[in-house]
Amino acid sequence: xxxxxxxxxxxxxxxxxxxxxxxxxxxxxxxxxxxxxxxxxxxxxxxxxxxxxxxxxxxxxx
Numbered sequence: 001x002x003x004x005x006x007x008x009x010x011x012x013x014x015x016x017x018x019x020x021x022x023x024x025x026x027x028x029x030x031x032x033x034x035x036x037x038x039x040x041x042x043x044x045x046x047x048x049x050x051x052x053x054x055x056x057x058x059x060x061x062x
Contacts, residue, residue, distance in 0.1 A: 002059055 009016045013030040025031025045052075 007015070007019075013025075016025070017030060020031075022031045024033050026033050026036045028035070
């Protein structure tokens with residue numbers, strides 16, 4: 001069930017735009033919304049990396 005809900009989208013955002021309106025996506029994802037500042041998110045993600053890797057190990061063999 002978990003794997004069925006994850007999609008990996010490359011640099012062609014056509015599939016993403018079929019799922020998410022371009023009006024709410026920032027330009028870096030082919031959208032028309034205002035650009036976003038991600039530096040604080042990236043910091044939190046880096047801090048959380050050990051837990052994310054532990055979760056990934058649990059689910060990768062499902």
